[in-house]
Amino acid sequence: MTIQAVATRSRLSVSTDRLRSGTLVRALERDFPQPIMESGEALGWSQPTSNISDRLILWLETDEWGQRENLADLRRIILNLCSVAKAVKFPLRPEIEWPIITRILENTETEVSPAFNELDEETVSFIERLSLREGVSWLQVAIPVFFSGADFEIELFSTEEDEEILAVRVYGSLSASAFRERRHALYKAMKDAGHGGLYEVVSVFQRRTRGDGWQAISLYSALSAE
Amino acid sequence: MDGRLFLCTARFLQNNGVDEAAYRSAISRAYYACFIAVRDLVFRVCSPEYRRKAGIKDERGIGHKPLREYYLKNGTTESVKRLRDDLKSLYTSRIDADYNMRQTITKDDAQYAIEEAELVLQSLSMVSEKEIETAVNNYFQAIYPDQEQEQ
Helix, strand or coil: CCEEEEECCCCEEEEECCHHHCCCEECCCCCCCCCCCCCCCCEEEEECCCCCCCCEEEEEECCHHHHHCCHHHHHHHHHHHHHHHHHHHCCCCCCCCHHHHHHHHHCCCCCCCCCHHHCCHHHHHHHHHCCCHHHHHHHHHHHHHHCCCCEEEEEEEECCCCCEEEEEEEECCCCHHHHHHHHHHHHHHHHHCCCHHHHHHEEEEEECCCCCCCEEECCHHHHHCC | CCHHHHHHHHHHHHHHCCCHHHHHHHHHHHHHHHHHHHHHHHHHHCCHHHHHHHCCCCHHHCCHHHHHHHHHHHCCCHHHHHHHHHHHHHHHHHHHHHHCCCCCCCHHHHHHHHHHHHHHHHHHHCCCHHHHHHHHHHHHHHHCCCCCCCC
């Protein structure tokens, strides 16, 4: 189980890997790519665990707070999003350790690579061999930003021609043209952020999620008035 | 045969497929429709001298990786670079569909791959032969710097 909360335009990313051990992931003062969104909008999304991935994502896009870099507000919003997810979306999911999630989100002192430990050994070995750890950490934050909070998997593919590709399987429902445009934007941001080495080996493609995989949470109308 | 016809096969498999194997095959055919169209164009614009030096006897001498990472990668225009990225994405999706049986592939996945392949072929039709030729020549000029290309 992984929980991930991304707040863009604020340079705040809060996510966790190895939730049971209570690891906190936070990256402050980093330049994250800009999301594709309307100015002033704030949207929350959640994806329940599915047969595809044992992952819960709480997705946050924010503009107004981010521009003010009011991190305390952002943190509170993420906590509120958790509360709504707990009460409305997953009331009967005892395997989700909500108190731990809350404590992790409240305590934002540790900084490690987001969800790096989710990668399998072969993929991690490849990333280390090519010194791509920093780039992959960037990618793990960037993918939900560029693909509207989409769940994803990163896996090393070996091809018939002995080519090694760092495949990124994004689970989403974007149209082919929209996904393609966002992928190009992601690649451009990747190169602009100095991760040209990652660009050489990465390949992002989309798979459809289950029909019931995504549900919007109506949470922000009141907060937007603040 | 025009390799683009594989896209019709992909559509047939997607529309009439009764099992996951058909959907996986549709993704594979969608990729090959694009791969062969691009590959044949690259072969066509490659000079006989460079073909000879690189040991490329016919279109089949251009593989998946060389097509993207040697030729298209040396393009100077955004459209050629995007073509390389698009082809790589379809290729990776095809590798996933062909070899990864742990992953579930659905009719929707096949439909998506076909739509993306259609877009790629559409983009290809708007890329000039000159752009592709420049990309190919850039590559060969880099590996054979002292070689004057025969006119």
